[in-house]
Amino acid sequence: MxxxxxxxxxxxxxxxxxxxxxxxxxxxxxxxxxxxxxxxxxxxxxxxxxxxxxxxxxxxxxxxxxxxxxxxxxxxxxxxxxxxxxxxxxxxxxxxxxxxxxxxxxxxxxxxxxxxxxxxFAARKKWKQSVRLISLCQRLSRSFLSRSNMSVARSDDTLDEEDSFVMKAIVHAINDDNVPGLQHLLGSLSSYDVNQPNKHGTPPLLIAAGCGNIQILQLLIKRGSRIDVQDKGGSNAIYWASRHGHVDTLKFLHENKCPLDVKDKSGETALHVAARYGHADVVQLLCSFGSNPNFQDKEEETPLHCAAWHGYYSVAKALCETGCNVNIKNREGETPLLTASARGYHDIVECLAEHGADLNACDKDGHIALHLAVRRCQMEVIHTLISQGCSVDFQDRHGNTPLHVACKDGNVPIVVALCEAGCNLDLSNKYGRTPLHLAANNGILDVVRYLCLTGANVEALTSDGKTAEDLAKSEQHEHVAGLLTRLRKDTHRGLFIQQLRPTQNLQPRIKLKLFGHSGSGKTTLVESLKCGLLRSFFRRRRPRLSSTNSTRFPPSPLASKPTVSVSINNLYPGCENVSVRSRSMMFEPGLTKGMLEVFGAPAHHPHCSADDQSTKAIDIQNAYLNGVGDFSVWEFSGNPVYFCCYDYFAANDPTSIHAIVFSLEEPYEIQLNQVIFWLSFLKSLVPVEEPIAFGGKLKNPLRVVLVATHADIMNVPRPAGGEFGYDKDTSLLKEIRNRFGNDLHISNKLFVLDAGASGSKDMKVLRNHLQEIRSQIVSVCPPMTHLCEKIISTLPSWRKLNGPNQLMSLQQFVYDVQDQLNPLASEADLRHIAQQLHSVGETVYRSVFRDPEEVVVSRTEQ
Structure with missing residues (x-):
């Protein structure tokens, strides 16, 4: 001071x-x-x-x-x-x-x-305070001796000071639950009025009720405290105990006839304050005592309003179960349902609806609960109200429905929810404006697109005779006006809508990805799987060279001829000295078989030990595998120089089959290490997603098939007309499944075969297994849409137009489709189609360099 x-x-x-x-x-x-x-x-x-x-x-x-x-x-x-x-x-x-x-x-x-x-000075100040306190105690003691008429000569100020000192001692004893100390103090103050309040206007009994000590309450009542005493705000002991949640204290006060429904100066009862502080057990107890749950304070709010405002579900449920009136309105005309809806407490909304709340009760502005939930973007409340049967076409005093509000605010998910609930798309407000008019006037393209897709009338007129297109043009929203112009004719819009609807056509193909080191026989295996009966007969007659010779004695690099593909040096001048990592996202069109080459293999690279016929980068081809079905076959080269870019193109794709091919010509330890290498690579592609099952098993693991080749060269035993019997297949599978069983879906069988024998029994077993996996994957893939089929047929022309660089952002892809093919296709629709194109092998859809922006990479023309 x-x-x-x-x-x-x-x-x-x-x-x-x-x-x-x-x-x-x-x-x-x-x-x-x-x-x-x-x-x-x-x-x-x-x-x-x-x-x-x-x-x-x-x-x-x-x-x-x-x-x-x-x-x-x-x-x-x-x-x-x-x-x-x-x-x-x-x-x-x-x-x-x-x-x-x-x-x-x-x-x-x-x-x-x-x-x-x-x-x-500070020390003297403290000393003076101590002396003053001691003096007060001495004067207080002297006053206790004269019990006749308390006629001790003192000023009013001294009296106040002494009373303040005693009150402080009493309050401290109550707060510390010091029953013996308080009893001793009050025993020394036989004539002290324990009903007088402190400087804040609160009597000791109310402080004790707030602290919840029943012994102190008993002591104060025994010393003359009135059970119905109130503070300066009009609150009594039950109010104080209710605010602090003391159930046993409330029982004691009720047994001692403390008034139950006393209102304070703001009109609140103990039930109000218990609801506001979330004490559900106190609310239940007060209601069992007979407290009236329908009392309103000066704002005309009931305890249920308080619970709905603060989001105390247990309190709201307790009040509803006591039979309170759930439709009482406060001064603003809001029922508890409107309050809970605006605040976003969907559980309370559901509870109120189940106990008979009027879902269409409106406030002073004519807003029902759905209006308020839409304005506050309370999505869960919106779904709850709709499921409970709330009117989705209720108009406020301006004639606006919840859809008007959502379209004006531009909230697409809410617009979708209301339209799916069957709301009227063309209902006009008092100014003759439909939801489409409001969305067009505010330039909200996504909402306009969805309303048109759902069937809104694009020719509807406002009170002054303007269409949605006119409003968009007047506000210079050219993108919205252009969309509405293209949709003037109903036939065009009907065609666009039809393109977005799923058909009965299943996904035509999936991807088969082959991984393995050089010389493992991936290319031979693919050609054998493609062979029919007649072709396999001639293929069986063709002599095959031992892969051992071609691997151990490769042709001289100086004598090798250039490949058909254009080299990276010619396609990208100036990139001759660029490092492997920096060129990992470059790719060039294959001129013969759809080769997706990340970069040309260096002519004298020490790792390039394979012959000139080995796969370069990633070989992609659409092929029909005889007896299996249509596939987009992606063969990844075994040359280590290309490994650095594979994670960009292999991607996390649970709709693909991943074949790990290894040669039996290698020692068992090398076979195992090669398989572990490729499985570790596939595992690194899979992000961890919830929920994770027991043992860390992922929700959508990649499908993996293990294929061992060159069984004929290694003279693996095979009974007449039977399958090859590899003696280490069980141990290899056990080791692999122990390591990767929770991360990848690995087939239970190791397929040991001669990659060149397309008609062998081992090859037929592999075909049957691939056909089974393909059927399982296709059955869970979403059906095709006409728009997806249209995009697939349009991709060749786009590839020719864009040249070798087929990389674009998802936003650019969305813009191109909307501009050239279907203006009603939303980003969500095209994101789904991009995933489908990725699944069938037409594009690569993923983020690049961990950028959150998705990128569509269209593979080159076959």
Whole structure:
């Protein structure tokens, strides 16, 4: 209190030109000069009055060593009128701060600031307080001895001070649950009125009820506390106990006949405050006592309004189960349902609806709960209200339905939910505007597109005869106006809508990805799977060279002929010295078989030990595998120079079959290491998604088939007309499944075969297995749409138009489709179609370099 300045005491605003009195350090500065405050009075009230009146005195006891210059400096600062007060600039020029002569400087030095005096002042202050407290206790003790008429000569101020001291002791004892101490204190105060309130207007009984100590309540009641005593706000003991959630205390008070439904000055009862603080057990108890749950406060709100506002479901449920009126309106015309809907508490909305709340009750503006939920974007509440049967076409006083509100705000998910609930798309408000008019006027293209797709009338007129297209043009929303122009004819719109509807056609093909080191026989295996009966007969007659010879004795790099594909140096001039990682996203069109080459293999690379016929980068072809079905076959080269880019094109694709091919010519340890290498690569492509099953098993693991080739060369035993019998297949499968069984869906059988024998029994078993997996995958893939089929037929022309660079962002892909094929296709529709195109092998759809923006890479023309 002594450290307040008059401007702070009177809440005066600070001057643009700051003055010294507004400085927060001034009071501390004065005390540091003398160890005392010139405003200090005998009581806090007197000190505050001195500060307010700028009434101060330099007592000789404390300011005897303070120089005249310092006192003059203080007097010039302690001026109530800011205009007459010394400014900071004047303060800095004052002789006490900046002496003008030698005498002033010596005077200032002789009266230097002494922090020891400040410490002594604080110690003296504490000592005075202690002496004052002891004196009060002595006077209080003397007053206890004279019990006749309490006629001890004292002033009113002293009485107040003594009462305040006793009250503090009582309150401290109650807060500390000090029953013996309080009992001893009250035993010494036989004539003390325990019903008198403290300085905040709260009697001890209410404080004890808030603390919840029944023993203290019993003691206070025994000493004369009235059970119905109230604080200055009109609250009683049950109100206080309810606010703090003391159930046992409430039972005690009720047994002692404490009034139940007393209203405070704001009109609230104990049930209101229990609901507002979320004490469901207290609410249940009060209702069992017979408390009225329908009482309204001055805002005409019931306890159910309080629970709905704060989102206490258990409280709302307890009130509903007691049979309260769930449709009472407050001063704003809101029922608890409207309150809960606006605040987004869908569980309370559902509870109120189940207990008979009027779903179409409206407030003063004619808004029902659905209006408020839509305006606040409370999606869960919207679904709850719709499922409970709320009217989706209710119009407020301006004639706006919830769909009008959603279209004006541009919230597409809410528009979709309302349209799926069967709302009227063409209902006009009082100004003749439909939801489409509002969306077009505000330039919300996605909402306009969805309304047109759902069947909104694009030719509807407003009260002044304007269409949605006219409104869009007047507001210069050209993208919206262009869309509406293309949809004028119903035949065109019907065709666009039909393109987006799913057909009965299943996905035509899926991807078969083959991984394996060089020389493992991937290309031979693909050609064998493609062979029919007649072709396999001639293929069986054709002599095959041992892969061992071609691997161990490759042709000289100097004698090798250039491949058919254009080299990266010719396609991308200046990239000859670019590192492998920096060129990992480049690719060139294959001129013969649809080769997706990330970059040309270096002519003299030490890893290029395979012959000239080995696969370069990724070989992609659409092929019919005899007896299996249509596939987009992606053969990944075994040359290590290409490995750095495979994660961009292999991608996480659970709709593909991944074949790991390895050669039996290698030692068992190398076979195992090669399989582990490729399976680890596939595992790295799969992101962790919830939910994760027991043991860390993923929700959508990749399908993997293990194929061992060159069984004929290694003379693997095979019975007549039977299958090859590899003696280590069980141990290899066990090792692989132990490592990757929870991360990948690995087939239970290891397929050991001769990759060149297309008609062998081993090949037939593999075909049957691939056909089974393909059927399982296609059955869960969504059916094709006419738009997806249209895009597939259009892709060749786009590839020719765009040249070798087939990379585009998803946004560009969406724009191209909407601009050239179907303006009603939304981004969500085209995102789904991009996934489907990725699944059938027409594009690669994924993010690049961990960028959140998706990218569509169209593979090159076959």
């Amino acid at each position: 002594p450290f307040l300045t008059p401007p702070i005491r009177y809440y005066q605003r600070r001057m643009t030109t700051q003055d010294g009195l507004n400085a927060s350090s001034l009071p501390h500065f004065i005390n540091s000069l003398s160890g005392a405050s010139p405003f200090l009075g005998d009581t806090k009230q007197e000190t505050l009055a001195n500060v307010s009146a700028v009434n101060y005195e330099f007592e000789e006891e404390y300011f005897s060593n303070t120089s005249a210059l310092a006192k003059d400096f203080i007097r010039r600062l302690l001026v109530k009128d800011p205009k007459k007060r010394m400014t900071i600039q004047d303060s800095l020029q004052h002789p006490w701060i900046k002496p003008k002569d030698t005498q002033q400087a010596l005077s200032r030095k002789a009266s230097a600031v002494n922090m020891e005096k400040f410490k002594k």
